[in-house]
Amino acid sequence: MESIYSRQIFAVDGIRGFYRGYVASLLTYIPNSAVWWPFYHFYAEQLSKMAPSNCPHLVLQAMAGPLAAATASTVTNPMDIVRARVQVEGRTSVIETFNQLIREEGFWGMTKGLSARIIASAPTAIVMVVGYETLKKLSLRPELVDSRHW
Template sequence: MDAAQSHRGSLGQTEINWDKLDKSKFYVVGAGIFTGLTVGLYPISVVKTRLQVATKEAVEKDAFSVIKGLLRTDGIPGLYRGFGTVITGAIPARIIFLTALETTKVAAYRMVEPFKFSEPTQAAVANGIAGMCASLCSQAVFVPIDVVSQKLMVQGYSGHANYKGGLDVVRQVLKVDGIRGLYRGFGLSVMTYSPSSAVWWASYGSSQRVIWRLLGQGSEHEGQVPSEGTIVMVQAAGGIFAGATASCITTPFDTIKTRLQVMGHEKRPTAKQVVKMLISEDGWTGFYRGLGPRFFSMSAWGTSMILAYEYLKRLCAKDE
């Protein structure tokens, strides 16, 4: 039995490896599923971003007041500022991410197999390596999209400039900073999303194994096939746990990165200045601005994404 098979262990009936997928169907159907998820969960990102860049003088200092303010001024479209830009870049970024994730995961399991770790530990290490590598590969596409969309999310809020759309943001950024402006905060973005992705996937992989064992689905019961409802419940629980863990660990980096990316050109702060500003305004709690929406966002995104992703893999599995 090779590593790609043996790593499945007690989850042998619930996991579908990369070599078992119809790739064409996977990418086409996946694009549709993840676009739908983005539509549903995008407003959470807008609220989280606005809270992270709010100054001391900002009137809207909690999630509900931000939502009310957006609905009052722009209606429902206000909750989707920057959405067009995100959708345009999300599909290629997602394809790169998922391809890197699945291919790296198989290699990572082979790499850790000789160490004879317990199944949850092996899953955590292999999934964590895969999540980090996938995030690193997708950052080249994701960071410019992040910069543009976040400027659109906060336009007109707390002193931030207004734009005519995504292309206008790109033109203005290129005019002032050149291509480097679209990669503002790239280092912090890598420091935020790569560990976040590693923690998320590591937590998801290991928590699933632990939950299965608690449910009596250990390797000695390998022949028993769990019901689809049970599989979905375990995957959802793993997604919630992973989102909670990742959001708590990486929110400070995300807050600093967001501020760096949306600050006006005339201010141009360094990461060190942003840190000092946050501490002077709110103390160390300033680094956890938007933690509530980020926690909810990562848990909701993570759980929805993993359920959709696992469903997508079942849908696109080749007939044997």
């Protein structure tokens, strides 16, 4: 089945058809990461201040990840909607797609799919943070482990 769609895309758009929405994807995913990491550290720090001293830092970090994902998803959701339209509808202009979305659906059109996006990103954030923080801790030389505040 995939090869039928691939052939259709190639027949209509050539090689460029396989990269439809590439710029829109970059304009979605780069800002998402740029927002995610600072908010992750912010939430981890705030949770650390509020939590009891015996609470494992990994638990707090596992909570900070989904909070950061929800924040980044909320901030970048409008561009994700534009990206999806560019890819699915075969549009070429990100700006025109954005303007059309505003004309047709107004501000609330920018919130489409936000709850699903947040729900989908939360488990990924937990797995990523636990893996990242665990590998970071395991990568330290033994003499430095106790000097770090996790």
